[in-house]
Amino acid sequence: MTDLVIEKYIRRLGISLGNKIVSRGFDDFVNPLDFVKHIEQEVLKFTKSWDKGEDFDKWKYQRLIEAIRNIEYTISDPAYKIWKLQTLAQEFGKSQRELEQLYLKSLADFSNEPLKGLKELDEECGTNDREWLLHGFIPKATTILFHAEGGVGKTKLIYELAYNLITGQSWSGHPVTASERRVLCYQTDESPHDMRQALRARGFHPDMNFKYRTNWVIDAIPQLVKDIEEFQPDLIVIDSLTSVNRYSIFEENTTEYARPLLQLVQIANQYGCTVRQMGEDGYVWVDSCKLVALPNPPVNTWYVFESPAGEWVRVAGDDEFEVQQRSLR
Structure with missing residues (x-):
């Protein structure tokens, strides 16, 4: 509400100033030099006539974040996106890196959420049942990060899950929740020929x-948003996190590298689809079983377990992690 009041106030002052300048411009008896000096004085008075305290700083910050978000979600060309960000950075007297850091922090800002009670929780959820694509295994409208060592079968597993969702077949004891689902796949980790061979081997057909x-x-990201709006998928597969970040200017161990994950979380929540990302990472051991995952909230992490003998055990969601941790020996 404060932002709206400030914005309206600024606009009224600007309109008033503009009307005064236009009126004086039509006065033929005013010397041109005096006219220019008058404009300078009025504009200076305008810029100093209202409070530039914390409210104004917050207003400028919000307008900056809104401008960055507009660039991020409307420009697909990476080079032109950098150009626009550099131009915006100059306009606000900051560097492009500072813009990236500010936007990343804004994505992780949870301070605007009000304190709620159980009544609000019931209203927000709307139902006692959690919505699933694959019951007990793949929740609806969430982002899932799947870590595993290269070559253990991540892609084949996701094709298997996609096939079962599309055809309405249960998977490994987990029932589907619809007779047919739509799957959007961004496959940048294998060639089109390898992809076609793997899909055909599983039974995919052109229809x-x-x-x-x-x-x-x-x-x-704008291309992803466009594809979601046109195709309206239930599941989005991004294979893999490393390959889609191949042109990233940030290192994997930097905070800025996580920005796309937060953007995908927002997209999943906004459009009600499930985004699954595939990646590779290191190992830790849990109860003598190799756990291939690095939990990283707010992204919902999937776990791949391997026995000391190298045999793949299964994939488990966050809700089943404690049970898996105790049951695997």
Whole structure:
């Protein structure tokens, strides 16, 4: 509400100033030099006539974040996006890196959420049942990060899950919640020929609700939004997190590298689809079983377990982690 009041106030002052300048401009008896000096004085008076305290700083900050968000979600060309960010940075007297850091922090800002009670929780959830794509395994409208060592079968597993969701078949004891689902796949980690061979081997055919791209990068978020709005997928597969970040200017161990994950979380919540990202990372050991995952809230992490003998055990969601941790020996 404060932002709206400030904005309206600024606009009224600006309109008033403009009317005064226009009126004086029509006065033929005013010397041109005096006219220019008058404009300078009025503009200076305008810039100093209202409070530039914390409210104004917050207003400028919010306008900056809004401008960055508009660039991020409307420009697919990575080079042109950098150009626009550099121009915006100059306008606000900051560097492009500072803009990236500010936007990252804004994505992780949870301070605007009000304190709620159980009544609000019931109203927010709307139902006692959690919505699933694959009951007990793949929640609806969430982002899932799947870590595993290269070559253990991540891609084949996700094709298996996609096939079962599209055809309405249960998987490994987990029932589907619809007779047919739509799957959007951004496959940048294997060639189109390898992809076609793997899909055909699983039984995919041209008439299935499966769309894909093989040349996508994480900077092209606007293209993802457009594909979601046109195709309306239930599940989005991004294979892999490393390959779609191949042109990223940030290192994997930097905070800024996580910005796309937060953007994908927002997209999943906004459009009610499930985003699954595939990646590779190191190992830790839990109860003599290799756990391939690094939990990183707010992203919902999936766990791949391997026995000391190298045998793949299964994938478990966050809700089943404690049970898996105790049961695997």
